[in-house]
């Protein structure tokens with residue numbers, strides 16, 4: 001084998017080893033940063049966390065790449081007491097984004113598809129005075145706790161907006177924007193989400 005080929009083979013193996021090691025350390029670091037994390041948890045690189053010390057997660061949690069969890073206890077001079085509670089056996093596919101300044105509660109056995117957004121706040125009120133402030137500087141406003149009860153299935157591309165309670169065993173259809181409470185054992189879909197089936 002030509003020396004150059006051998007060198008390239010070794011070089012790429014080495015780079016691969018360093019990348020894998022970095023990813024492993026990054027995920028291990030993310031796991032340690034939670035307030036509580038139950039056994040048998042699987043997190044995929046990359047994970048984006050802000051203030052994960054306010055996040056408790058139960059056992060058998062699984063999240064694919066680009067999990068983004070952000071809690072804020074301070075923003076532009078205001079203080080908050082955020083709390084995210086995630087139950088047992090929760091599965092999140094790629095690109096799940098959860099933002100919290102007060103309370104987001106996710107029950108047991110909740111299954112999430114990809115590209116999901118869940119938040120309990122708004123980045124500024126929508127009024128004449130607030131719109132004068134540049135968007136990044138607008139004060140965060142608490143809009144109500146988000147509660148997702150046990151055994152809920154959340155489809156692809158869903159947004160669950162502040163103040164919403166999703167009842168147990170409900171199904172949220174792909175690309176729904178959930179602005180109001182969802183009854184237990186119902187199926188909702190659309191923008192804004194409406195009940196299309198109720199058991």
Ligand SMILES: CC(C)(COP(=O)(O)OP(=O)(O)OC[C@H]1O[C@@H](n2cnc3c(N)ncnc32)[C@H](O)[C@@H]1OP(=O)(O)O)[C@@H](O)C(=O)NCCC(=O)NCCS
Nearest residue numbers: 112113154155156171172173174175187188189190196197
């Ligand atoms: C919500 C869902 C579960 C409903 O399935 P279903 O009970 O078989 O519903 P149907 O296909 O019989 O549709 C019932 C009605 O709701 C409408 N509908 C179904 N899903 C919809 C959606 N996501 N958005 C808007 N309308 C929807 C249908 O057009 C139909 O309307 P019509 O009665 O006027 O014709 C399914 O459509 C869905 O969105 N699944 C999520 C898929 C997904 O994200 N998978 C990710 C893999 S984890």
